[in-house]
Amino acid sequence: MNGKIVSCGIVLLDPDGRVLLAHATGTNHWDIPKGQGEPGETEAQSARREMIEETGFDVAASRLVDLGRFAYRRDKDLHLFAARAKADELDLSRCVCVSLFPRREDGVMIPEMDAWRWTAPAEVDRYASRSLARLFDASLSLADLHRRL
Structure with a gap:
């Protein structure tokens, strides 16, 4: 491992x-549902759990396309999967x-994500963090992914 x-x-x-982008509570950016794995989880299990926790959508493992690992930030890599939303997930x-997580000001526990939106590839830069926008721009074309799924 590289320590990331x-x-x-x-x-x-x-x-x-x-x-699908989710608004990170208390910030001005939107992100894909993602997070660190827990001990004993595979990457796919971690991704599925994060999706459930952050959206309520349970995307079956059989629907996932493993996209692999991507450089994201100096301290973090992403292991991403892709899926096509089903009718009941739209x-x-x-x-x-x-x-x-505890709100910085007063420690009150608040949701990690507080809004969701379907975002066209051309609009991702307006909403996503610079790191996520750069990933979709340079390493993972949403248009190509749309054609593959």
């Missing part, structure tokens, strides 16, 4: 090739985040 943290996530695309009003 590995965060596992799912790039969920709708039928039009838009990517309504983002159904999303719920059960992963909580």
Whole structure:
């Protein structure tokens, strides 16, 4: 291992090739559902658990396409999977985040993600963190992924 943290996530695309982004509470950026694995989890199990915790969507392992590991930041790599959203996953009003963290100001436990959106590849730069936007721009074309799924 190179000592980097590995965060596992799912790039969920709708039928039009838009990517699911979740708003990180208390920040100005949106992200794909992702996070670090827990002891004993495979990358796919970690990605699925993070998706459930951050959206409420349970994406079956059989639906996942393993995209592999990507350089993300100096301290973190991403192991990503892709899936096409099913009809019952298109309504983002159904999303719920059960992963909580303490709010900086007062320690009150709040959801890690507080909003969700389908985002066209051309709009990702407007919403996503620089690291995620760079990954989709340089290493993982959403348009190519849309054609592959």
